[in-house]
Structure formats: C-alpha cells, structure tokens
Amino acid sequence: MHHGLGQTGCVTDYTPPLADIDFVLGQCGLEDVASLPDFAHVDVAAVPDLIGEAGRFFAKTIAPLNVIGDQVGSVHNPDNTVTTPPGFAAAYQQYVDAGWGAVAASPEYDGGGFPFLVGVAFEELMSTANLSFSMCPLLSQGASRLLEAHGSDAIKATYMPKMITGEWTGTMCLTEPEAGSDLGVIRTKAEPQADGTYRLTGTKIFITFGEHDFADQIVHLVLARTPDAPAGTKGISCFVVPKYLVNADGSLGARNDATCLSIEHKMGIKASPTCVMSFGENGEGAVGELVGELNGGLAAMFTMMNHARIGVAVEGLALAERSYQQAREYATERLQGRASTTPRGERAAIIEHPDVRRMLLTMESSIEAMRRLIYVTAAAIDLGEHHPDTEVRERNEEIAALFTPLAKAWSTDTGFEVTSIGVQIHGGMGFIEETGAAQHLRDARIAMIYEGTNGIQAMDLIGRKLGVRGGAVVMEHFDRIEADIAAISDRGLSATQNALTLALAATRDATLWMGSVTSVDDALAGATPYLRLLSMLTAGHLMVQSATLAAGTDRETSQKRTTRFFCEQLLPTATALVPAITAGAAALAPSN
C-alpha cells in the first residue's frame, strides 16, 4: 500500500480508522440520535457503509495530494487570482460530482440530512486525508448553515442550492488586523443603499479560501458595521457578499468588488490559501445583503460556533491520526539497534524498543480519547438541537456548551503534541521534509490558534460555562463520572479506577475553588490548566466507558490497553495541575 521512501523514511497512505469510528458512533448513541423525529429520513443501518465509502473516496482522491499541497502550496497571481496546488481543483470537482458536499446538509435542499455526529465522522475522514483541502468544503458548510439559519427566503433561494452541492463555496470574513480575538472593534463599514442592499468597504485578514480555483462563485459572509451602529459587539451585522452578483435567473452577473490582495506565507496548511480580502477596493463598495437582524451579526456567528469549534477539534484528532499511522509504519520497518528480544547479530525494528512503544501508545491512546470527547460533544449538539423533549434538549445543550471548549482546546493541544511524537519516532528523518512527518506537525500548529485561541477557550470555559445553572451542569457531569467509576467491576481496571477517582476529586476541588474566588483574574489565571484537567478527566471517563462497552467483544484487550494507559499513565499529570489552577493571579504578575 505504501509508496514509501523505504528504510530511510516513508510517506504512507491513509487508512480510514473505520472500526474505531463505528465503535465510537455506537458509544455516542448514534441509534438514539438517528431515531429523533428530525432524522426520520436517516437509515442508521446504512451509516457505516456511508462512512466507509467516504473514507475510501478521501483516501483515494485527496490523501495522495497532501504532500504536493504542502510542497507547492497555493499561489497568489498578479491578477489577484489564486492557483491551488496541482490536482486540488480536479479533486474538488470529483468531490462535488460524487455528491459528498450534501451529506451533512439539510434534506430541504436535497442534502442527506444526517446528524452532526455523522457529519463529524465525515469531517474526520476528510481532514485526515488532506486538511488543507478539507477547509474549503468545511468553511462552505459553515457558511451555508448560517445562511439557512438566518438568511431571508430570497437569500436562501439564491445561494443555498449551489452551496449545498459545493458548486459554489463560502467563506467567513470576521478577522481584521486590529480585531482578532476581540471582534467588537471591527471597522469594516456597510453603507445602506436605496435598493435595500449595502455597500461594504474594509479589509479582512485570515480568510480561508477567500479566493481559489475550485469554483467560479465564492459567497463571502462578512461582519461589518453600519453607519449608526452602536459601538462594540452589539453593532456588528452580517452580510452576504458574493464574488459575482447573481442574476435573477441564478446565473452569474457582474464581478463584485471583493478582491484577494495577497495570501499568507504560513508554517503549515500551505495548500489552503489564507487571504487578505479587500471589499470596496475600487471605491464604490462591494455589494452585500444583510443576513439576519441588523446588529445581530455576532449573535448569528455564535450560533455556528459550537459546530465550527468542533470542526477545529477534529483537525487536532485528524492530524494526530495521520501522524500516528505514518509513525507506526515507520517503527515497524526501520531497523536500528538491538532490543532485549533481538537474536544476536540481528537488528530490531524500532517498535521493539520500549521507549518507542511508549511513544506509539501515547499517540494511540490520545487519539482514541480525543475521538471520544469530540464525538460525544457532537452527539450532545444533535440532541440539544433536535430532541423533542425540552428538558432533554436543554440538558444536552448545556453539555455541548461545556464540552465544546474542552474538545477544541485539548484536542488541538494534544493533536500538536502527538504530531511532534510522530516526528520523534522518525529520528533524523523526521526533520527532513520529504519524510512527510514534519508536515503534520506544521499543519497541526494552527488549530491551537484559530476559531478562538486555546486561551480564549479556557476563558470561555471559566467565564461562561462553569457557572451555567449555578454550577449544576458541571456537578452533574461529575456525578455521572463518579457513578461510572463506582460501577467498574473489572479487577484489571482497578488502577484505572483509582486514577480516575483521584482525578475526579482533584477536579471537584479545583471547580469549587473556581466558584469561590472573588477575583476574576484569580480564576482566569488558572483557566488553561483547569481546562486541561477537566478535559482529561472527561476523556478518561469516556475511555473507561469504551472499555466497559468492549468487554466480551474482540476489542476487549486492545480497548483495555489504551484505556489503562490513558488513565493510569497520562491522566495523573493532569491531576497534578491543581496547584497551578489554584495559585491565583498574583503568582503570575510581572516583577518589573
């Protein structure tokens, strides 16, 4: 299967981890989700086949382009067009032709209407095969989801059908040079016109696939401020600004004044063009239409935020998985030194060395833990949006809100750490770009930053999530973990039980401390280590749940192995974060 560089390094193909994905979909209650009235059209029995088919398509079509995407990168041309790397545009056309764009979309627009939980599995497969490629369809889906939720009927009729299929792509234009984490200071202006449209003027940065050669039309969703808008976040509106105006018959009309001035030279995801977009470069302003309420732009964006953040969490998981597959193959093939079991005069594959096994198992167990945390959050989002019972819906909304910053920040931190281990397993070859291991590390680094830096996620957790319903949401979460720990009957998991018990007690203490402090800075000073502790406790709990479910099946041994390693060897370092969490802000104050 591999078209490798042989003994001194190899670039492997991608093998979709379908068995673990199917198992986790079961653990996360796909049956329950798919049985909701809103998903009556979904044949849950067909999901594994669909996932398998998607995995094969991505492995065959876009995974082989991952390396050339990094080597060539997207290029900005003097005429302000962007050329993506060789093969990318053709692969995108295949993606559209095969109908993959519509899987997660609403059946109202001929989409598959699958739950987000299934969409996440689909995202994992696509992102692992080729992260840079996947960013175009995923951003487009986010944009069309926002239009569906907030757009007028006319706007939806104009844009959605072709965005669903992927014939047109979409962007999210939020960030400006002075407005990154803090969108309240956005300066892009939108002037109302007599015909009800707006004229937009301003510069947006970090616009993923803001310009490209995948499709003719690009539908920009742009945050901007109308002349009389209140200051700050309450004065921001969302506008749809197409690259080409759309004629009444749906055909493309005049070129709109939305220009890609340049693309960034980045550490990774080089095939994904990160654009500086200028609206109104030629003086009149770019033509846009209001989406949703005036001054309700940020609120509209925020309704998409859980989905988008889970999408980035998936990126951490995806690159960890890709890195792991490559490192595992290398460790099996590369001969170096002698292990305790090596016959005299022979050499051992490096996987025989205990230290390499530690690295591989750290990767494998972390990947499983990430997948469980992300998928269970996606299931909570589905139940929170679609369950007919208000009580169940609200409880799941709360869980989704609590788990989303954990999934985003911890999975991207861990994804980066795992890709670094992948480099290390390759030794000197890991530092050589042709090996391909370094690309995963470089690509993974961005996920800790965008869609809200991981520091912002930690502030969100402390400031907005822990206090929900007087702290009852997180306490109920702890009670469920406690009950599941108590229910562990497998004596082979007694050390795991102990480690989880200690982690839970530490997290309860840290959470009570967070609830008790009077200074917000004291709480925020411990936000990042607290997020790590709560994430690893939650993931450890899910790993135990997996081990329990796997008991008596052919996964029992392998699942118990990763569960034990994660809970007994990795989790204690998170438990030890309590002193850092509760040290307060004074300990961090500059001394000069």
Next chain:
Amino acid sequence: MHHGLGQTGCVTDYTPPLADIDFVLGQCGLEDVASLPDFAHVDVAAVPDLIGEAGRFFAKTIAPLNVIGDQVGSVHNPDNTVTTPPGFAAAYQQYVDAGWGAVAASPEYDGGGFPFLVGVAFEELMSTANLSFSMCPLLSQGASRLLEAHGSDAIKATYMPKMITGEWTGTMCLTEPEAGSDLGVIRTKAEPQADGTYRLTGTKIFITFGEHDFADQIVHLVLARTPDAPAGTKGISCFVVPKYLVNADGSLGARNDATCLSIEHKMGIKASPTCVMSFGENGEGAVGELVGELNGGLAAMFTMMNHARIGVAVEGLALAERSYQQAREYATERLQGRASTTPRGERAAIIEHPDVRRMLLTMESSIEAMRRLIYVTAAAIDLGEHHPDTEVRERNEEIAALFTPLAKAWSTDTGFEVTSIGVQIHGGMGFIEETGAAQHLRDARIAMIYEGTNGIQAMDLIGRKLGVRGGAVVMEHFDRIEADIAAISDRGLSATQNALTLALAATRDATLWMGSVTSVDDALAGATPYLRLLSMLTAGHLMVQSATLAAGTDRETSQKRTTRFFCEQLLPTATALVPAITAGAAALAPSN
C-alpha cells in the same frame, strides 16, 4: 531597537540576557573553576566583560541574519558546492577576524583557554543569536577538541592552529543511512596504504556544514572500518579527511575525494547545510589519516560526547530565550480585548491577560531552570577534567555523566515546548512566517533528535548512569537536595519547599524501583518519564539555590517569583509521572 512589523507582528532584535548569565556563572562556582591550576591564566574578573562583548558582537553581527537564513536557506549547486545565505560568509569572516573562534580553545594553540563553563555562556549567546550560523563554529570546535585529545603531534600541528582560529572548519562524519543511533553497523571502509595513510570509501548523511563557503578548507573527522576490523562498535576507527590535502608548508594541495552530493530539505535550521557526503566518489578513495588508536574511533568520539550534548542542550535554551524575548515584546505591544484593569473604552496589551502572563512566566521560569541545569553540568565537566584532587575530579565526573542526559533531553524537550508557547502568544500572526515566531519552533525541533535522540538519552540515563558506584551518585545527589530543602528558611518559599519535598520523595521511590526491577525492558519502559522527573527535580533544586543566593539582592523578588512558579506550578506534573515510570513494559506491549 526593534525593526518590527508593528502592531500585527514583529521580528525583534536579540538582547543578550547578561544579568542572568552572570548570576548563574556565579551560582555555578565560576570563581572555583577559574582558580584551578589549569586555568591559572584566566582572569575571572574579566569574564563578564568578555561575555558582554561576545553578546554584543553576536547580537549585532549574526542575529540580524537569522531570518534571511531561514527564508533563503543554504543551496546546493550543480558543481557540488554549497552557497550559504546572503551575509553569512561575511559574518563568519568577521567572527574569525575578531578572534572569537579561539576563546574556548587551548592556550597551547593561542586559544583563550577559558573553562567550558565560560564556553557554554559563549555558546548560548551565539546559538541564541543565530542557531544555524553557530553550528559551523561549534562543530569545528568539537572536531579540534577531538584532534587535540587524540591526534598525533603531526596531525595536531597540521590542523589545529587554523581550526582554532576558524580559518579552517571541521565536521563530524558519523551517521550513515543504516547507522543512526546504532553506530556499530557503520559500513564506510578505510583501506590502509603503503605510506601509512588510508583510503576511505562510503557515504555519510546528516553532516552539518559538510560543505559551505565560509572557508576554503574543511576538516572531516570520519568514522570508518578497516578491512580486518572486528564487527560492531569495537571495529570503528576515526580518520581525519581534509577537503584539500595539506602540503608540507601548510598550504592547501590537491582536492581530496570528499564530495557533498546534496543537502537536506529540512523543517528548520535551514541556513545550516545538512550534507550527504560521499568519500571516494571517484573511485580511489578519499585520503585520510588515523586519529588515535585503531578501532578506538567510537571511544574517541565518546570522550567528546558530554561537551557535544551540552552544546545541544544549549540550543534548546537558546531558542527558548529568543522565542521568549520576541513573545514578551509582542505581548507588551499588541492590544486586544479588555483585562480586569482596563478602563472602559480602552484596550489592554495582551500581557495584561492572566493567561498570557501564565504563558510568559512558563517560558521565563523554564528558561532560567534550563540555564541553571546546563551551566552546572558544564561546571562539573570542568571540575571533572581539571581539578587536581582525584576524589573531587571523580565526584564531578560522575555528576557530569549523570546530568548530561538530563540537560540534553529535558532542555531540548522544554526548549521546543517554550517556542510553541511563543507562537501561541502571537495568535494568528504566530503562524505567519514573516512574524518570525514559527522559525524558532521549527529550528528547535531538531535538538530533540540529534546528538542522540532524547529516547537514547533516557536509555543512557537508566542503563549507564543510575547504577554508577552502586547507585551512590544519584543517592548523594538526592541527599544534597534534601539538605538544601531542609535549609529553606524563607516562609515565602514554604509551598516551594513542599513541592520539592514531594518531588524528591517521588524521585527516590522511582529510583529505587529502577534499581529493583529484574527486566531491563521494565526499566526502559519508564526511562523517558523518569528522565523528565529527575531533570525537573534537579532544575527545581537549582532554582531554589538561586532564590537563596538572591535573597537580599535586587534580584530577590524576581528570582523568588520564577523559582516559586517553576517548583509550585510546573514541577508537580513531573512528580505525577511515577505511575508511568513504574508501570513496566507489559503495559506498552502492542495488542496485535
């Protein structure tokens, strides 16, 4: 001072951290080292000035080339020459002309004859200013040190004077495609000739500055095997193979058959050409002379190993320092969001956010801890080599041997982690290459791999260092730590005292476990987390020592702040590694 990119990112100059370096040199007993008879010629009072002058020279001359070195990189030409980035060769000439090459060299060859401890400070300044550049002089110094220790008088007379000044550079040619961590399987052949020379044939990879345009002559030290050599590590000899043969009058003669076939395309340190070197490409074999004993090549290399590994440890420290300086400046300038102290309507510099302060203090305290661990190891190397009292010499040799894998592996792991925090502080700009933060991360990644991967360091620690003198070396180390913990009288350090006490108890337990296991694989399975624990305990002890020394001085507040943060907030996560250290090899065995 900065020629920055302004509000949206900046590339800063380098400010040598002279105050902390001077303080640490004092803490490590520079006075005691310099008072040894072998260093009678050294004026210890002049050392701070020398260090300061070196820092200014490197900050002015090579620090500004760091970015262009990364952007342009070294280039391999069709005629097998290598062109280094613009400005590098001229800067190297300045370095040679100013006499910096000779600072650490033996006075016998007109070198400064400074202790290694001073040489390490010098290395830190040079590596922080421009790591890629520094690799050429540092490799050359290693090569000349090996020649001085093992070469015949004739070889020394031929090569050393010009290598000391830097007019000629040197390389270490060890690795082959099949022989990386395991040098026993080296295949390069050396055929003895009638005139006493040898003809070498073979390919070496990963040869730093194996070809370049800094100097005409390049002196390769090559490990190879003579025809009748025994198999394995006991059949490897060291040869000096100059790029140009040297005439009797010292002038350069015929071109030797040593060819750079290509250079690697790497993730970082792009200005440093990493060469594939072919010896004997044209059929006759490259002319070489034996250095030291026949079949004693690996032993000769190993006598240089502590120095070389400390050199790489310094690289972790250096890139962390450079990354920290840049991140701190950015955090002071970049405005984003509001902090608790921000007046309404204004924005805060991101350094006002507690989470950013946590990142900066993690960087700062880790850097101080690395610097102390590395410098104290260098002092032990000096005392172990030069103290007139055999007992003192042996005790220090033992400490140097024990601390070297800690300094190498932990400082490079931590250096990489710190540069990643540096990227994170820059937010989205950190991922953009023009900002310069990503280069430090990319450059730092190699140090975990070369000069013995960090996994190899951990195996060395467990297999060769812990058992020295029946385990008494490490136990005496623990006793010294225990005494210093007990002597802490500052009530402001009581939490630090507690954290160190717990870490020491954990490390004692883990060490006793290591001594008790009957399976070497069980010990090796815990080698990497054990190394981290012992490193952080040792570094934490040195941080407390710094705080004690700083009491009553103007450093008291700042030193106590970093000491407390390191010991109270970072160290506990290492203490929590005991379950991972003592889990044994069975927990890591593959399940299929």
